Amino acid sequence: MAIKFYQITLSSLFVGTSILWASGKDSTLTQKIREHSNKVQVDFETNDRAAFTGETVDLQLGERGVKVAARIPHLEQYPCTNCHGAENRPTLTTNQDRRSHWQIEKTHPTPGDAECILCHQSNDDMGLHSLAGENIEFDHSYEICAQCHSGQFKDWKIGAHGKRLSGWAVERVIQNCTGCHNPHHPKFKQKQPAAHTIITPIRK
Amino acid sequence: MLQTLKKLFKKPAKEPSIPNNKFSLNVDRRRALKSLITGGVAGAALAKTSCSTGIDAKTAEVAALNWEEYFKGNYRVMSREERSETVERLEKLHQLKKGTNISVSSAEPVKDVLYGYAFNVSKCKGYMDCVKACVAENNQDRKTDMQYIRIFEVKNGDNVLEHGNSQIAHDVPVPGYHYMGTQCFQCENPPCVDVCPVGATWKEDDGIVVIDYDWCIGCRYCEAACPYWARRFNWSEPEVPAAELNENQHYLGNRPRKQGVMEKCTYCIQRTRTGQNPACVEACPTGARIFGNLLDPESEIRQVLAEKKVFRLKEDLGTEPKFWYFMD
Numbered sequence: 001m002a003i004k005f006y007q008i009t010l011s012s013l014f015v016g017t018s019i020l021w022a023s024g025k026d027s028t029l030t031q032k033i034r035e036h037s038n039k040v041q042v043d044f045e046t047n048d049r050a051a052f053t054g055e056t057v058d059l060q061l062g063e064r065g066v067k068v069a070a071r072i073p074h075l076e077q078y079p080c081t082n083c084h085g086a087e088n089r090p091t092l093t094t095n096q097d098r099r100s101h102w103q104i105e106k107t108h109p110t111p112g113d114a115e116c117i118l119c120h121q122s123n124d125d126m127g128l129h130s131l132a133g134e135n136i137e138f139d140h141s142y143e144i145c146a147q148c149h150s151g152q153f154k155d156w157k158i159g160a161h162g163k164r165l166s167g168w169a170v171e172r173v174i175q176n177c178t179g180c181h182n183p184h185h186p187k188f189k190q191k192q193p194a195a196h197t198i199i200t201p202i203r204k
Numbered sequence: 205m206l207q208t209l210k211k212l213f214k215k216p217a218k219e220p221s222i223p224n225n226k227f228s229l230n231v232d233r234r235r236a237l238k239s240l241i242t243g244g245v246a247g248a249a250l251a252k253t254s255c256s257t258g259i260d261a262k263t264a265e266v267a268a269l270n271w272e273e274y275f276k277g278n279y280r281v282m283s284r285e286e287r288s289e290t291v292e293r294l295e296k297l298h299q300l301k302k303g304t305n306i307s308v309s310s311a312e313p314v315k316d317v318l319y320g321y322a323f324n325v326s327k328c329k330g331y332m333d334c335v336k337a338c339v340a341e342n343n344q345d346r347k348t349d350m351q352y353i354r355i356f357e358v359k360n361g362d363n364v365l366e367h368g369n370s371q372i373a374h375d376v377p378v379p380g381y382h383y384m385g386t387q388c389f390q391c392e393n394p395p396c397v398d399v400c401p402v403g404a405t406w407k408e409d410d411g412i413v414v415i416d417y418d419w420c421i422g423c424r425y426c427e428a429a430c431p432y433w434a435r436r437f438n439w440s441e442p443e444v445p446a447a448e449l450n451e452n453q454h455y456l457g458n459r460p461r462k463q464g465v466m467e468k469c470t471y472c473i474q475r476t477r478t479g480q481n482p483a484c485v486e487a488c489p490t491g492a493r494i495f496g497n498l499l500d501p502e503s504e505i506r507q508v509l510a511e512k513k514v515f516r517l518k519e520d521l522g523t524e525p526k527f528w529y530f531m532d
Contacts, residue, residue: 046479159504169479
């Protein structure tokens with residue numbers, strides 16, 4: 001049967017007002033966030049455990065400064081004089097049970113045996129350097145990874161990659177890539193889950 | 205006759221706090237019941253003790269504390285003094301019954317804070333360090349393996365969690381599969397709050413949906429209402445080994461529960477209200493979990509919501525969960 005005129009007007013009125021009503025609406029959560037956002041730092045009694053207590057290094061990443069956990073205090077094999085004497089290399093003065101440098105599992109950036117001097121300097125310091133030859137400190141080792149992994153670097157700056165070491169309410173402290181990734185074998189390994197779940201038989 | 209009747213039903217000059225208070229007594233229903241039953245029990249006890257040996261001081265104190273606890277009201281409408289009184293009683297009861305000290309906090313929500321959570325699906329490898337940390341932090345029942353967090357192992361290309369396996373008993377990650385974790389999402393429109401018949405669960409000002417374990421009657425209606433299966437029920441008395449008990453507790457969080465009450469993830473309310481991150485966020489070795497204040501425009505959670513493509517589960521239900529998923 002033919003559609004009547006009044007049916008068309010009523011339905012178009014209904015649809016029209018619904019669209020107009022819905023288009024201006026944020027979800028209630030979005031509205032709440034928009035209305036109540038403020039830049040004032042929350043000021044309340046925080047727990048001692050919320051703050052990061054290790055050494056940090058101040059970095060300027062773009063327009064925002066951020067604290068990064070210092071890496072050098074955690075390096076056992078740096079500087080070289082820790083194991084080798086001041087004058088004599090490669091003779092070891094301490095720690096004879098340690099593996100040699102060529103026994104380190106290296107799968108990055110190329111699978112198999114990767115070139116050490118791609119990231120390490122070949123001088124006495126064995127410090128880090130960029131592909132352009134600029135000196136990089138161990139506390140700033142992210143600069144090496146950022147040369148190829150710009151996507152991850154961008155995410156790391158905003159907090160979408162990596163882990164925050166301090167609580168949500170205290171000053172943000174993040175870590176260099178090497179805080180989670182072994183620079184010679186960065187991929188996370190397969191292992192047993194830390195917790196178990198109750199295994200119930202599946203009823204088919 | 206009419207005069208006496210009029211006097212009886214005349215409204216007293218000063219408006220009492222109790223409506224329809226025909227007898228001008230300053231007592232409400234709870235206090236009246238308490239007095240009546242106290243009298244009844246005192247009478248029975250008097251009769252009993254007159255023919256049996258006396259009870260020791262410790263049992264008497266436990267009984268007295270339990271008595272006060274039984275007649276307390278809903279935590280949500282308690283005043284600050286009543287709240288600190290009840291947490292003190294709980295601490296004392298634990299001391300008397302178990303011999304160790306705990307600290308139960310009644311910390312209020314932090315002002316201008318709305319907690320948000322983000323989960324990176326590309327990063328989760330199914331290691332379940334979050335589950336282990338959550339169980340330890342929140343004093344969950346070890347006997348029934350109570351876990352708030354569920355990690356699903358889903359085949360790549362499939363986006364339906366129900367097709368995934370949440371009972372992982374092999375090395376992870378398995379190539380060709382991705383991992384997604386669920387827990388209570390602290391909805392902004394929580395259906396569990398709407399259906400509770402006694403008002404034992406509610407949303408706090410900082411966005412966390414909490415449960416008063418002493419008000420919950422265990423009807424499990426909230427468990428039915430939750431679209432994400434986030435609520436857990438204690439079918440038996442929860443058991444936590446004394447050595448593994450977390451002593452830093454919150455009344456609405458990880459204090460020991462009892463048989464017959466509901467519980468769920470509270471974003472580690474005992475930690476987050478003091479500025480720490482939840483235990484799962486801190487435990488994750490891959491950095492897949494991000495937590496922060498949604499009302500701080502420079503927080504990590506806000507930056508993730510702004511820069512990454514995020515989604516929530518069952519968006520069509522309008523529950524507005526404060527837990528987003530994203531990929532690298």
